[in-house]
Amino acid sequence: MISPVNSWVAQKSELADNLTPSALAMWQMEKLKSVIDYAATNSQFYRGKINSSMKLVDLPFTLPTDLACDPYAFLAIPQSRVARITTLANSGTTTLKKRIFFSKSDLERTKEFFSVGMSTMVRKGERVQILISNKTENSLGSMLKESLTQIGVVAEISGAIRNVREAIEVSKDADCLVGMPAELLYMSRTAPDMRPKSILLAADIVPKSIINSVKETWKCNVFTHYGHSEFGYGLAVDCDQHDGLHQRDADNIFEIIDITTQKPGMPGEVGEIVITTLTNEAMPLIRYKTGHISRLLTEQCKCGSQLHRLGNIEGRISDKMTIAEGKTLSIHQLDEMLFADSFVRGFEASISKGKDKFELHLTIDAIQSIDLSALKLLLPEEVSVDIKYDTVDPFTNRRKRRLIIS
Ligand SMILES: [Zn+2]
Numbered sequence: 001m002i003s004p005v006n007s008w009v010a011q012k013s014e015l016a017d018n019l020t021p022s023a024l025a026m027w028q029m030e031k032l033k034s035v036i037d038y039a040a041t042n043s044q045f046y047r048g049k050i051n052s053s054m055k056l057v058d059l060p061f062t063l064p065t066d067l068a069c070d071p072y073a074f075l076a077i078p079q080s081r082v083a084r085i086t087t088l089a090n091s092g093t094t095t096l097k098k099r100i101f102f103s104k105s106d107l108e109r110t111k112e113f114f115s116v117g118m119s120t121m122v123r124k125g126e127r128v129q130i131l132i133s134n135k136t137e138n139s140l141g142s143m144l145k146e147s148l149t150q151i152g153v154v155a156e157i158s159g160a161i162r163n164v165r166e167a168i169e170v171s172k173d174a175d176c177l178v179g180m181p182a183e184l185l186y187m188s189r190t191a192p193d194m195r196p197k198s199i200l201l202a203a204d205i206v207p208k209s210i211i212n213s214v215k216e217t218w219k220c221n222v223f224t225h226y227g228h229s230e231f232g233y234g235l236a237v238d239c240d241q242h243d244g245l246h247q248r249d250a251d252n253i254f255e256i257i258d259i260t261t262q263k264p265g266m267p268g269e270v271g272e273i274v275i276t277t278l279t280n281e282a283m284p285l286i287r288y289k290t291g292h293i294s295r296l297l298t299e300q301c302k303c304g305s306q307l308h309r310l311g312n313i314e315g316r317i318s319d320k321m322t323i324a325e326g327k328t329l330s331i332h333q334l335d336e337m338l339f340a341d342s343f344v345r346g347f348e349a350s351i352s353k354g355k356d357k358f359e360l361h362l363t364i365d366a367i368q369s370i371d372l373s374a375l376k377l378l379l380p381e382e383v384s385v386d387i388k389y390d391t392v393d394p395f396t397n398r399r400k401r402r403l404i405i406s
Helices: 004-012 021-042 064-069 104-118 140-150 164-171 181-190 208-218 331-339 372-378
Strands: 082-089 097-103 127-130 154-157 176-179 198-201 221-226 236-238 245-247 252-257 271-277 288-294 321-324 327-329 344-353 358-366 383-389 403-405
Touching: 004 104, 004 245, 021 271, 064 097, 064 288, 082 104, 097 104, 104 140, 127 140, 140 154, 164 181, 176 181, 181 198, 181 208, 181 331, 181 344, 198 208, 208 221, 208 331, 221 245, 327 331, 331 344, 331 358, 331 372, 372 383
Parallel strands: 127 154, 127 176, 176 198, 198 221, 344 403, 358 383
Antiparallel strands: 082 097, 221 236, 236 245, 252 271, 271 288, 321 327, 344 358
């Protein structure tokens, strides 16, 4: 089945049957001019910095710290028209908070995208259990629930869950589960007999080891997507080919920037995702540096979609800890190493700098001990490791995964 995002973007861009990757790119560059005019006129931050004669690659980047320093400088509509404000901590600082503004139509576009993207995963009459977010008006969970209701799907937001048993209890009759990768892995290794038809891994970076394991254990279809709080959570989504994410091309331009040179990378090269909004009304963002790592895929998806395609998200730049020249360690690398072991249900990791080596401390929740010598072979030689075994239920301490630096 061709990704339903394809026809949605074809309709939104009015390219209809003429939608091809190059026609889409040309349409985006034309649209960009009006976005630059809109931002330069209405947003104090962009006033005098940009003009519509500038090419995309010549426009300055917008940094998360810019947003944290003065969020109201980005607001392009009167405050009375703001329908939702999301407040987020800015990584690296303790005091500055990013505020993200959305108008009613910004939220409507996100909900439309959710309806379109979820229609690959669930059918009318089926039931979705949303294991992330909360029931507050315009929260991620509420928007997702509304968008599912639009396509005839019953959705329930779990709200506060305190342990894996509660998560299993609320999820046992659902056709589709939406949850964080490490939490759903823990559920699948605790209750391997559950049989959801599909799951969507959300709200954190998704290791391949988790996709493979959950798919095998629950015999279900595993979908991924790319979301970002600054862009209303929905940016690109998987199709049933599971080979890259179809971008919301009518609403955003995606670039990949070489992490070292800060110049646009070649197609297929790994770099930082940089996004320019094309339709955001409350807060247009121009070349916003997301801090996420991925690549733009060049071949056409087997589903037949003509949309631009983003590879899987391969981590966050800020999570990579330098161990030695050319060697880094991150929680995502550890997730790939440890979750590939079918005995490991969960783990927490912290690292400290010892006299001669970095010391990696792992608390592992496993059905039986792991092969330590095999793990050591995967780790940089500058890292020593100690392991203790304990219960590490991710539902008792719900958060995005981090390698704690102690
Ligand atoms: Zn596809």
